[in-house]
Amino acid sequence: MLCTLSHFLKRFRDDTKGTVAVEAAIVLPMLFWAFMAMAVFFDMYQTRSTSEKAAFTVSDLLSRETAAVDQDYLDNALGLFKSISTLDSVSSLRVSVVSYSDIDDEYFLDWSHGTGLDDGLDDLGLQNMTGHLPVLVNGERLIVVQTFGKYDPPIDVGLGTIDVDTFVFSRPRFAPQLAWSS
Template sequence: MLKSIFQKLLLSKFVRREDGVIAIETMIMLPLMFLTFMALFTTFDAYRQYAMNQKAAYTISDMLSRETMAIDDAYIDGTQMIFEVMTRSRQQSSVRVTVVRFDGEENQMVLEWSESRGGLASRDNASVADWIEMLPQMVDGEEMIVVETWSRYAPAFRIGLGEKDVTNFIFTRPRYAPQIEFDDGQDELNS
């Protein structure tokens, strides 16, 4: 009996003591706070990467829309380098530039030219024919510049997000010239 009273007294003293509570709370909360901060950082970093990719794609599209001279291979190589620099991509990235013309009689898009860098294949007529639903209304013979970008996003921490493909499909009308031509260097060879 005396032993059980003594145990109850010790147990009640132990329950009433408050020293060491902060250390225990810290041990419980610190890992949870750390995981929360890692998840927030990963989410913010993903949104930042998506925004940077979109800004780079719009920059390339705007740059092309202002051209009055023919575009060549070096120019397309430069768009790939601009995309990589602007996005600070640590993974592989690709840029595809396509110029389409609206054929009012056939009511479809016709490929004028398409060039890509970084792994994406160039477009063909079959792949752009159904773009009429994806592009704004155009008059017969009008051209549209389409810039497609692709990169792989790998999060810094594996918390909630896995690796994702970041793609953009940006279209712009030519600004200072009615059409954007591609110079593949063949005219110089045939002369």
């Protein structure tokens, strides 16, 4: 009996009929997942790119402004961001004007307001972002535009929801600073 079992196992090991079907059954689901994941990754990076371009557009719009801006202006800027960006989720926008003092070697918050789901920046938040700000000369001001949104992939490939946040800064172009009107 042991001899026949051994003979059966050797014959089973050497038999190659049906291996293509077994390999296809193993590989095709992984290949299909990889194809779908590539499409989702491409869409995610495209969404990230359009969100950054939309944030740069809003930042450029604000840097050219010579009059004071108000909450309605920021709401409309968020509408512009949403129309340019390909994010499907609810987005929010935060605009802050930051100045620098070389006497204190410190950044100061002139004003900050948000729209959408976000509030303005506080002093603690400014201190946390100083590593991302460029070196400024004394008294120079900087307009910081931050956008916040989420990318929800159309097909679940194991990523879940991805945060798509942007951080863009620019200097005022035609006025010494961007003023806030309440």
